[in-house]
Amino acid sequence: MNTNTWDLGGRVAVVTGAARGIGAATAALLRERGASVVATDRSESVDDLAGDGVATLVGDVADEDTARAATKLAVDRFGGLDILVNNAGRTLNKPITETTVADFDSILAVNARGNFVQAREAFRIMEARGGGAIVSVASISSVVAFATQTAYAASKGAIAQITRVLAIEGGPKGIRANAVLPGVVDTDVMEGVVENGREMLAGFGDAHPIGRIGRPEEIAETIAFLASDAASFVTGALVAVDGGWTAQ
Secondary structure (H helix, E strand, O other), rough: OOOOOOOOOOOOEEEEEOOHHOOOOOOOOHHHOOOEEEEEEOOOHHHOOOOOOOEEEEEEOOOOHHHHHHHHHHHHHOOOOOOEEEOOOOOOOOOOHHOOOHHHHHHHHHHHHHHHHHHHHHHHHHHHHHOEEEEOOHEEEEEHOOOEHHHHHHHHHHHHHHHHHHHHHHHOOOEEEEEEEEOOOOOOOEOEEEEEEEHHHHOHHHHHHOOOOOOOOHHHHHHHEEEEEEHOOOOOOEEEEEOHHHHH
8 A cells, every 4th residue: 555645546537727827737746746748838839748648639729539538548648547637828908998808808717717627528438437536726816815806816716716616616526626825926928028028027036025936846746745635625715836925
């Protein structure tokens, strides 16, 4: 009997938004811990992750067909689905007077609807399988407000509430649902959005009591914990991984 509750050997995971940043770090860590992984992303670069124990899928997370295809790939290739990491997301920083309906709908489609459809499809497989773990990547913007984030904050707040509902519905079925709330993390998410995006992110270091921004691998470690049996009594939690930002 394996007594290592951190070990994920024999588990099957779907990780959305896996081509880069937190998603890529999480897919790599889950595989390292023994899980088979279906890595999905809208970017074809996700195919670079394909290999032993890793299958890839290119698709739009907001599309129901992508969610169905991801869960089907997990079942067909690896025999089931035990872990969903709902990571895919987009950001938007615009004053409300400059935010269009198209902007708002686009962010909600990816961040909130994408989270919902993937969780729904995973939930169905997990229920039939007798349990599982869903971990969503929300944000400190789920619980605190920042100017210019009307659409983004709404979408991340939705993820927090979806997580809580899934925990209540999933509890009797052996399905746990939790969300991580990262602070500012050193990824390329802002590249192509604003000039010198990485440098801008690094400038937020002093806003965290710990004195720096986070690394994707640090978020991945918390996700892996929540997906593992080490977190067997943790569900419905919003776990801040933010260098102390929300403690202020």
